[in-house]
Amino acid sequence: MHEIKMPQMGQSVEEAEIVEWFKHEGDAVKEGEPIFSIQTDKAEIECESTASGVVRKILVEPGVEVPVMTVVALVGEVDEALPDLEQYAVAAKPAEAPPAPEAAAVPAPAPAPAVPAPAAAPLPSPTPADGESFISPRARRLADELDIDPTFAVGTGPGGRIIEEDVQAYGERVKAIKITPVAKKLARQKRVDITMLQGSGPGGRITKEDVEKAPAATPAPARPAKPAGLVPLSPMRRIIAQRMVESKTSAPHYYITVEVDMARARDFRKHNEGFRPSFNELVLFATAQALKAYPAVNARWHGDAIEELASINLGFAVALPQGLIVPVIKNMERMTLQQTHEETRRLIDKTKSGKLTPDDYTGNTFTVSNLGSFGVDHFTAIINQPDSAILAVGQIKDRVVVVDGGIHIRPIMKLTLSSDHRVIDGALAAQFMGHLKTILEKAAF
DSSP states (O other): EEEEOOOOOOOOOOEEEEEEEESSSTTTTOOEEEEEEEEOOOOOOEEEEEEEEEEEEOSOOOEEETTOEEEEEEEEEOOOOOOOGGGGGGGGGGGOOOOOTTTTSOSSSSSOOOOOOOSSSOOOOOGGGGGGGGGGGHHHHHHHTTTTOGSSSSOGGGGGOHHHHHHHHHHHHHHHBBBOOOHHHHHHHHTGGGGGOOOOSSGGGGOHHHHHSSSSSSOOOOOOOOSSSSOOOOOHHHHHHHHHHHHHHSSOOOEEEEEEEEHHHHHHHHHHHHHOOHHHHHHHHHHHHHHHGGGGGGGESSSSOOEOOOSEEEEOOOHHHHHHOEEEEGGGGGGHHHHHHHHHHHHHHHTTOOOEEEOGGGOOOOOEOOOGGTTTTOOOOOOOTSSSSSEEEEEEEEEEEETTTTTEEEEEEEEEEEETTTOOOOOOOOOOHHHHHHHHHHOOO
């Protein structure tokens, strides 16, 4: 009998929560085949079976957080006798339930059927209204392959999570529908569930006109009202909270902001041949060049010494529904802009599909956090330790500025550096930001 264990996913990960089992008791599984997915403090990751055979016993159910290297399942032969399962009883420890809200704390706004409290303490029941965070990575990939909107599938996974089988079932329904290619593409853009439409074309085929008459966006099923109360922390949210408090209280933060004229960078991006880098990729590449010029910024505090690091490993923040994750581009001191572009896209794809490995999100020496796509002009960020600085990037916005005594409208972007004063003095931070500003304004890529 082979023991399947919760894998060790990097030195910083001590516990993980199983999100979904891809195999069930009695299913055959091969060594190296995905058997379950887990949620760590960093990402949702698919875990492979370390043995071939039949899944004889699942010891840890979804939604339960256990320490790494805990035995979570047993794989063996079909008729192989199970060992004494009491030795594994300590593996499953449910997440601590939040205190029940007092009955008089929040008065009911109107008479309504009471919502029974769950017996255990699972996370709140998801619905399509919660978006992609309640779709498993395998289900999301299958939906992309079938070119369908997975949020219209009925979730049968834990807590209503949409799993691969749900997307497959919805895909079969879509496949049986007669629809023109143009209408299908338009329905995907408008978020219209074509299984709910009546076709007016020949033989009942759904046409572009049928989709255009449908509501602009099909509303998600109404979520049942729930009493006010505490929401259990996910592993990711718990670690984010812990580390941000540690960083803010241990590192003396200070902030420097510069305004950057992005006119030349915009023109460079527009006319660059071969590939079109995003503005964020231009910032990442320029940041790496500035760190090469000022290696004292690419450093760490060691209590009795300051360590200047040989490699420039840039972390860049990616917002997910369940929290923030920071994949890391390694050895950027040796990268061209095109290599930066390719590596950034690769890591973003892995992040969104839940395929990041510990090596993809560890080892950062400096972090860039860009909220420009959310319409944010300017913000300050908390240092992502063990880094000594983090760069906050705002949106590019047309502003009225004075250039050579004349009034002009220029695309301006605000950059703010948060620094640990134990490592980086103000003059050094100012020189670094001035050099970064020059690279971007001259489009010296």
